[in-house]
Amino acid sequence: MLGQLILSGISQGAIYALVALGMTVLYRTTAVLNFGYGDTFMLGAFVFYVFLKIAGMPFALAALMTIAVMIIVGLLIERLLIRPIAARPHLLIAMMTIAISYMFRGATRMIWGRDVQPMPALFDFPPIFIGDMVLTSQNVVIMVAAALLVILFFSFFNYSSLGKLMQAASHSPRGAALIGVNVPLFSACMWALSVAIAAIAGILVAPVTLLYPDMGAATLLKAFAAMTLGGFGNLGGAVLGGVVLGISEQLCGGYISTSFMDIFPYLVILVVLLVYPAGMLGRAEITRV
Amino acid sequence: MSDMSKKNAGGRIGLVVTLLVLLLLFAAPKFANGYVVYILAMMCINAMMATGFNFVIGFLGQLVFANTAFFGIGAYTYGIVLVHTGLPFPVAFLAACLAGGIAGLIVGLPALRLTGFQLAIVTLAFNELMRWVYLHSGAVGGGASGMEMPDAQFLGIELIGDRSKYIFILAVTVIALWMVRNIARSTVGRAIVSVGASELAAASLTIPPVRYKIAAFGLSGFFTAIGGAMFALLLGRVSPESFSLGQLLLGFAMVMVGGMGTVVGPVLGAILLTAAPEFLRNIAGAEEILYSFLLIGLLLFMPSGLFGGLCALFPSLRERHLGATP
């Protein structure tokens, strides 16, 4: 059973890792913590559902369309809602992201109410058996896709010129502006990137999960738990935290109780931030606002 | 001299208007139907919740999401004391308020070590944790189906039915808001606002930031819990659904719409947003879309809320952080 739990945990954790990564990317490069990110992820899943089930597109096309649409949404949000208040206190920008989350949730609720939408299994390949552990094809797709995305992201971050720019900006957004970086364009790119990651996570999770408009909130908290666990603001930490969270959640559910699983992410947040706020890979210094 | 008498005249008019409004509100049960009275009572309750929230998010200027937790702690403490200990109503009510205050102080402690966003996240988690506690409160708190409450008795008067409950709730709200106004115009209020504006500047004037940050949290918990206890009284029951993320965001919207950092603002926001959802309830998602547009509009064009916008137009409306001048 232990192996099975760990395997499910990695699969679950892969999604958390992606969401946490996307949120951390935006936070590190633009200092904006997007409280609407969970609902962005939810919107991505629903948009994919629309393209796949309702428009009847093949998987690859639906996925691409979803990513494209979500990137446009992200760019519009950045341009119309974030940029006008970019100079204001962080409190207000955080509130704007909350308003955005409301908007996404209201929009999906208008169409689908409180109902839950099941998606058909996308991949009909037979599950893989390793010993007495089962790996469904969905699990495999999620883990492989997530792993590829993470590798792709970090290569891009470390070796491309935009990636280098991102590194500079994450150390000092103001410094980056001072050396002539086109801040609005950079900000737009980061939003596009962040939203794209959320969209991909939504695409990956849609086939294995029931979709409902309120799923964003739970995901947001899991992403926060992953970021907190891995070290708030640390990109590698977000991924690591996500996977560790996924695994420990499954272990918790398997060995303690499933109702305990519900509050596991909250407990993680509380324990980490109260005991060792730096998390696994974060900086040990505690800065006060 | 004429400037002073103009200001005194303005103050006197304000006082008369306030008294008239209060008279009307207290007389409402005589001429309004039960539904309107219920809505008025909910406005008072929401006003209390928004006011409590405002202590931390408005006066102290920190993004904190614990208000629904405090609201729930107030409601459940009231219920648990009333149902399980058999102590009289006033004790249960007081216990609820104190529980909220203590919860506030406890939440305030980690606030000192955490950055703005970490604090937001921790309080969000705390909120959800409390809801899980309510759901699993079993025999004590009724679990998922909630807890029914016996009728309350205050000073010999039975508080049955919305009308008598409303009078009590209104009276408590008026007194509590009066206290909040006084605090905002006194040393403690000024200290909290100054710590929120600039911790270093406040410290340079001998104000210990730690003490007043915790005070803001404690006051937030206390006043929000008053709202929670009144909520439990009005409904006659508590159940976990009332303390969800949706409630949290509603409180947040109320403070933003009305105007952060003022006494009138959260009350104004509560009044507006309590009335609104009633006719939006039937259209799925309409409430949320409305709130999002409202918040977005405010954040873009009037971040100081409706009252803030009003004060920009009429500077004499601005709330002083000064006690009444003799």
Next chain:
Amino acid sequence: MMPRLKLEGVSVQFAGLRAVSDVSFEVAPGQICAVIGPNGAGKSTLFNAIGGYVRATGKVYLDDTLLSGKPIHEIAAAGVRRTFQNGGLFLDLTVIENIMVGLHQSHNIPLVAGALLLPSARRWEADAIRKARELLDLMGIGNLERVLVRDLSSGQRRIIEIARALAVPAKLLMLDEPAVGLTTLEIEHLDQVLKSLARDGISVLLVEHVLDLVMSVSDKVVVLNSGMRLAQGTPAEVKQDPAVLEAYLGYSELC
């Protein structure tokens, strides 16, 4: 006579950089002392070290009280007040409200008394308002009482910041570049204000680049360079100190 302010071997180390290095000097009661030096000499850091805003080694004494290691608000309570470079005023409060915050130490009305508007609270508040008004009238800006600080000029803000810092009597006033952005007339006014404070026995420590003000108002000048004390003495002495001249080579104001 005991010095009002005494620094013994004060040093401040930031990761890898020694911003202030073993600085010692004294300021007498009622003395105006200016700290000058090229950019990056460590002047503001020294200020922050005295006030407790930054961790430092060495000892700082106010009269016979050891300030080192105490938190900011305790150092302030001991009688050290300061102004900030970027204005530490509360922009969204009015002038008189800012002064009232400055009166926190002497008029600390308890929470419950204030909330319930008890007679003692009311009396205390009225007294504080009266004192605040007196202070503003003394500074000649009584008419600005209800103006939001955000709506004031830098010169007006500077005066109010000093007024606020001194709302409760202080022993040492530290001013961080008070002349920045002031007109010549305003600088003259500042000069007079500082001299009258000194006459009342308040010691003044100022960091300043505007050397005219420094030379005309100071009783004593301390010169810092690269975190170390380069020279100290009267303005005239310091002006002729060869080490100082060398450090300031290129500075036309001194010559």
